[in-house]
Amino acid sequence: MLVRYRNGDMWSLQLETTEALTVTVQDFLMSIEAWGESVTNSAVGLPVVRILETITRSMALKSKLVERDWYEDKS
Numbered sequence: 001m002l003v004r005y006r007n008g009d010m011w012s013l014q015l016e017t018t019e020a021l022t023v024t025v026q027d028f029l030m031s032i033e034a035w036g037e038s039v040t041n042s043a044v045g046l047p048v049v050r051i052l053e054t055i056t057r058s059m060a061l062k063s064k065l066v067e068r069d070w071y072e073d074k075s
Contacts, residue, residue, distance in 0.1 A: 027040060
């Protein structure tokens with residue numbers, strides 16, 4: 001194994017530490033209070049749910065490829 005060392009400055013970006021689900025729920029609650037539309041509406045959420053369902057099916061089939069038509073609802 002080859003070990004490499006580096007000399008010089010390093011820049012590290014500061015990233016948000018807030019969990020994405022917390023931000024999503026806060027946005028949803030604010031949209032209810034203001035009678036407005038949430039950023040994470042059904043048009044955004046549906047593809048995410050479909051992806052998660054497809055992953056779950058693939059896992060149940062021992063990682064076999066599961067094809068899905070993303071433009072039509074076939075449930």
